[in-house]
Amino acid sequence: MSHAVQTARQAARSLIAWAGWRLSVPEAWRPLKMTGDPAKGTMMIGDAERPIVLVQWWRPRKTVFDADKWFDQRFRKLGAHPTPGAPAPAGFTKTAWEPELATREGSSKTVWTGYSAEAGLVVEVIVTSLTEEWLRRSIYKTIVPGMTVSREDEPCCWSMYNVSFMSPPGFELELKHLFSGDVALKFKRGRGMTLLLRQVYPAKLAVSRRSLERWLEATPFIERRVLKSPAREAWHRDQPRRLEGIRQTGWKRLPAPLGRCAPRHSTAVAAVDGEMDRVLLAELQCPADAGGAEADWAVEKMNMQ
């Protein structure tokens, strides 16, 4: 493919966000492989033909993290000294890079490392020499400097394949269900509080096969508690986009004879976004009835990034 065609295609952007970091990448790029968990993991990002960028992240456990010492150790392990001029995106306390790190195979790769004290996150972006020189330069000139991170007391964005969610502060990702047409993430906070966020598309097909009530019942994760006789009411939002659906509340209990043990109050919202043709679902479960505003907020924030 010619450079001009590739450049044109890269003008359209999409958002990839995971575990507290956020990158705006060309539309054709997508996550190819993901390993680990929100505390430590890797994501290989590429286009339809090849991998291009490897993003690694890690949340230091120590209360006092010595970034300078860690960076020294890291680059010593890589067998390199940091080169001046590392891209420094906003929100990062310390950054360092080695643009031409020699590999054992005789080629080179560019390694960029950044630490954000506010987010408590170390992120590394690696591009090998298999990627064209002009693209490598573009990645470190435009894409990496545009990286953002979420502070620990801020909502966190989770986005890929044009599907995005926002989780409220304090919620950690526990489970994921990533399938084309059905993306679900389950978060937890403290003891007993969980938040399930899900998008199903296309909505016309989804709603023709199952009602919104049935979509709320059908969770992609194992659910031992059952909701009986929920209260339901119509739910809608007009701004900034039209969402129509239902809001459901009630107590979820374990099957008999454990019904009185650890019940959970469930607040669930299922809405259809007619413009994007998506079914948006959110369910908050708590040991007590706390209003469930997080479920409403989570649905309003879906696909708004």
Place this chain on the structure above:
Amino acid sequence: MKKKFAIDRDTSMSVCPIRRPAVKTEEKNGKRYVTIEFERPRWQRMLGADEHCRRTFGLDAYGQEVYDGCDSQTPVRKIVERFAATHHLSVAEAEMSVTAFLKTLLSKGIVVVPLSKDVVVKGMKR
């Protein structure tokens, strides 16, 4: 071992698929039923079967969209982009779904894809 025929991604995204002419088209309950006439294999004809047979395929709304895009003028890449834009999907997801469906249409013989001789020769050598 029999060699597999394969063409590179760029070529496969640039080809313009063509719908085979349908002898009958019917709309029923939101689905389109397309009937296509095929020539039977020689061994079937030797056993006494008719020269031609007809097969009917049902297409839902999404299938119809891809099928209608196979007009011999629109490359696969454009069909994917149009599908992504219409259904607010990422290009990656649309490409997965559309190319998978096109493979099904090709395997059933509902659409055909014209390839130049040098592409065919190159594909046989892979």
